[in-house]
Structures are given as C-alpha cells and as structure tokens.
Amino acid sequence: MKNFKKLEAAYLSLRGRLVKPTGKLLNRKLPIVKTGGGSTIKTEGSSVGEFSSKDGNDGGKSEWIDPFLDNLCRYLSFSKLKVRADLKQGDLLNSSNLICCLAFDRDKDFFATSGVNRKIKIFEFDMLLDNEHDIHYPVAEMASRSKLSSICWNSYIKSQIASSDFEGVVQIWDVARSQAVVEMKEHERRVWSVDFSLSDPTKLASGSDDGTVKLWNINQAMLFLHLVEQASVLSERKQMCAPFNSHLIAASASTDNSLKLWDLSGSASRVLDNPLQTFTGHTNIKNFVGLSISDGYIATGSETNEVFVYHKAFPMPVLSYKFNSTDPISGREADDASQFISSVCWRGQSSALVAANSSGNIKILDMV
Numbered sequence: 448m449k450n451f452k453k454l455e456a457a458y459l460s461l462r463g464r465l466v467k468p469t470g471k472l473l474n475r476k477l478p479i480v481k482t483g484g485g486s487t488i489k490t491e492g493s494s495v496g497e498f499s500s501k502d503g504n505d506g507g508k509s510e511w512i513d514p515f516l517d518n519l520c521r522y523l524s525f526s527k528l529k530v531r532a533d534l535k536q537g538d539l540l541n542s543s544n545l546i547c548c549l550a551f552d553r554d555k556d557f558f559a560t561s562g563v564n565r566k567i568k569i570f571e572f573d574m575l576l577d578n579e580h581d582i583h584y585p586v587a588e589m590a591s592r593s594k595l596s597s598i599c600w601n602s603y604i605k606s607q608i609a610s611s612d613f614e615g616v617v618q619i620w621d622v623a624r625s626q627a628v629v630e631m632k633e634h635e636r637r638v639w640s641v642d643f644s645l646s647d648p649t650k651l652a653s654g655s656d657d658g659t660v661k662l663w664n665i666n667q668a669m670l671f672l673h674l675v676e677q678a679s680v681l682s683e684r685k686q687m688c689a690p691f692n693s694h695l696i697a698a699s700a701s702t703d704n705s706l707k708l709w710d711l712s713g714s715a716s717r718v719l720d721n722p723l724q725t726f727t728g729h730t731n732i733k734n735f736v737g738l739s740i741s742d743g744y745i746a747t748g749s750e751t752n753e754v755f756v757y758h759k760a761f762p763m764p765v766l767s768y769k770f771n772s773t774d775p776i777s778g779r780e781a782d783d784a785s786q787f788i789s790s791v792c793w794r795g796q797s798s799a800l801v802a803a804n805s806s807g808n809i810k811i812l813d814m815v
Contacts, residue, residue: 450763454519457724457761461515518760521743525814528754528768531799532575534583534809544807547735549792550608551801552600557586558792558801559608560809561595567610569622572794575811589625591618597640603648609665611638617653619665629665696723696759698745700738704731706747708759728764729755734787739800741793744814746800748788754802754812768812770804 547562551572561567568585575583593612601607606623615634618627636656644650651663663669695712699705706729707722729736729749736748744765745757756766770788791802798814 450761453761453763457518458515461518461760515760518743518758522758522761522765525766525798527815528756528766528812529815530768530810531813532811534570534575534811535581545805546790546803546807546809547595548597549737549790549801549803549809550598550600551792551794553602553605555795555797558794559598559600560803561591561598561610562789562807563594564807565591565594567591567595567598567608567620572811587622587625589620589622589627591627592616596638599641599643601643601648602645607648609641609643609651611641611653613637615655615657617641617651617661617663619651631663633661634659698738698740698759700731700736700747702731702733702735706731706738706745706757708745724759724762726757726762726764728757728767729753734789734805736788737791737802739791739793741798741800742796744793746791746793746802748791748802748804750787752786752788752804754788754791754800756814766814768802770802770808770810 545563546560549558549560551558555572557569557571559567559569567589569587570583570585574586591610591612593614593616595610595612597611599609601609606621608620608622610618610620612618615632615636615638617631617634617638619629620626621628634653634655634657638653638655640654642652644652649664649666651665652660653663654660695710697709697711699707699709706726708724708726710723726745729747730751731747731749734750736750737746739746743759745759747755747757749755749767751769753767753769755764757763758765770786785805787805789803789805791800793800800812801809802812803809
C-alpha cells in the first residue's frame with residue numbers, strides 16, 4: 448500500500464491527541480461522523496461501533512480506535528468521482544469564461560455561477576441531469592458592470608444573492624426580478640469574498656484586497672462594522688477558508704500550495720501554528736482553485752485541471768477527477784496545460800458537487 452505510512456501517521460496522530468503523556472485517555476471523544484440520515488457509514492464487514500476486547504476492558508482502546516476506524520471507513524466508502532452532467536453553455540465562444548465562484552441556494556434546488564464574463568447565471572440542478580439537451584440555458588441571468596469574484600445566497604431569503612467584484616463593489620440581487628436592489632461601494636480595492644450571516648439574514652460580511660473586512664446592514668445599505676487587517680496585504684498570498692459544521696474546526700487553502708485543517712479551540716492565543724492535518728496531492732501556487740466542505744469531506748481544485756476530494760482525517764486524496772480540455776469549435780480534446788480548476792461547491796451535505804475550470808467548463812460530479 449503506497450499510503451500505508453500516511454495511514455499509520457494519521458492513526459498515531461489521532462491516538463496522540465486523545466492520550467495524555469501519562470498514558471491516560473483525555474476525557475474527550477471525537478464525534479463519530481454520520482450521514483445526513485443519522486446512521487454511521489460502514490463498509491461491508493467493518494467492525495466500526497462493534498470493536499471490543501474479549502476481556503471486556505475496551506473502554507480505553509475504543510476511545511481512539513473507534514474514531515480512527517470510522518474515519519477509515521469514510522475514506523474507503525467511495526471509489527471514484529462520476530460525471531452526472533456536463534453543462535454546455537451557449538456562449539462557449541466567449542474567450543472570458545473563467546468561473547470564479549459557484550454557490551447553491553437555500554434549498555439546493557438551484558446553483559449560481561459568476562466570473563470574469565461579468566454575469567451571474569442561475570441553473571436548476573435537476574434540469575441539468577437531463578442529458579437530452581445539447582445546450583443548457585440558465586433560468587435567470589444578471590449582468591454586472593465589472594468582473595465578479597464571489598457570490599453567496601442568503602440562507603433565509605431564497606431569491607436573494609450577494610456578489611462582489613474586481614472594482615470593490617458589493618451588490619445584493621433579487622433573482623426573481625433579475626436585478627440589483629442594493630449597491631455598496633465602501634471598499635477601495637477588489638473584494639474577494641462575501642458571506643451572509645447564518646443568524647441574521649440582514650447582515651453581510653465582505654473581505655477585500657484593501658486589507659479590510661466590512662459588515663453590512665443590507666436593509667439600509669449602510670456599513671455596520673469596519674475591521675482593518677494590520678498585517679500583510681491579502682493579495683501577497685491569496686487565501687481561502689471554509690468552516691465545518693462544528694464552528695471550532697476550519698479548513699484553509701492558499702497559493703503556497705497548502706491545504707490545512709485547524710482546531711480553533713486548541714489554542715488560548717490568537718496564533719495557530721500547528722494544524723490538525725496538512726493535505727497533499729493537488730497543486731495550488733498562483734490561482735484560486737476553490738474550496739468547499741461537506742460532511743467531513745474537503746473538495747478543492749488543482750492547477751493540473753483536476754478536482755481533488757480529501758477526508759478530514761487523512762492527508763492523501765480520497766478521489767480525484769481530471770477535466771478534459773475540449774476545443775469549443777471542433778469538440779476535440781486538447782492538452783492545454785494552462786487550464787485549472789477555478790471553483791468547487793458541494794450540494795449541501797450530499798455526495799454531489801459542482802466544479803468549474805478556467806475555460807468555463809462546468810460538471811456535476813458524484814462520489815460513488
């Protein structure tokens with residue numbers, strides 16, 4: 448097994464976190480990862496949840512062996528990424544098709560795309576699974592004045608999307624009317640990210656190359672809070688961060704080729720320098736390649752035009768899928784080393800994800 452050493456290292460790392468130097472177990476259990484239906488995933492013949500020693504003294508070992516076996520079963524549960532749909536757009540001849548962001552709506556019925564073509568397009572997920580269509584048209588489309596860097600659906604208001612662009616403008620869009628309803632221009636440089644509050648649908652955060660994070664009240668189109676980053680400018684090393692369901696665990700990716708998992712509760716200070724896990728396999732040294740989290744699985748892109756899926760417990764990839772480089776005129780496959788995956792997004796807590804690359808190709812992939 449080429450990954451045996453990495454599996455061994457993950458096992459020893461988990462055991463080391465749960466066992467004190469004295470040899471006694473910490474009074475803390477790692478949560479057993481479960482599916483959306485609430486049942487623990489097991490492979491055929493596995494003994495997760497059934498491990499016990501014959502002498503009945505299994506309390507100690509099961510504290511760290513059960514979580515490891517459960518994570519291993521999750522890692523081995525899928526064999527490949529299967530293409531469920533290949534989105535064929537009507538503007539393939541447009542040279543500016545790079546997709547910067549993908550996002551699902553509140554109910555996961557629709558997803559939005561945005562990028563350097565200055566358009567937000569809304570697609571119905573189930574409709575794309577119908578392979579009879581030669582070209583897939585969006586159910587709604589909105590045009591921006593500048594290249595778009597990020598989008599985010601409001602988790603309470605189904606028809607509301609926030610966007611940010613390369614000129615530093617943050618906008619709120621009404622999808623039902625296909626028009627912008629709020630525009631905010633406080634940022635001085637490109638805004639890389641926008642995100643609605645999960646507790647208050649009227650609050651929106653934005654982060655920019657100008658070194659600031661701003662919190663907006665969208666009902667009054669006013670700046671609510673202004674945070675200034677005193678350290679290096681964000682553009683020196685592009686970074687992304689995505690939280691897990693637990694607010695104390697987060698994944699980060701940056702263009703120094705690193706993808707890391709952090710325990711935000713593991714330090715009393717504001718500085719974290721010891722990640723729970725460092726993932727290797729993809730390439731990310733100069734472009735945003737996307738980052739998305741779902742039920743313990745981490746999806747990211749690569750500058751090799753591949754999608755990689757990791758499990759949070761292991762440093763090596765679970766699955767990968769390479770996009771074919773297809774000439775939009777001839778339809779023939781071409782070897783274009785300049786193409787890269789630019790965005791990925793899980794469909795909620797499911798095994799399906801949407802991925803896009805720098806030439807505008809969009810695919811729906813499913814772990815099977």
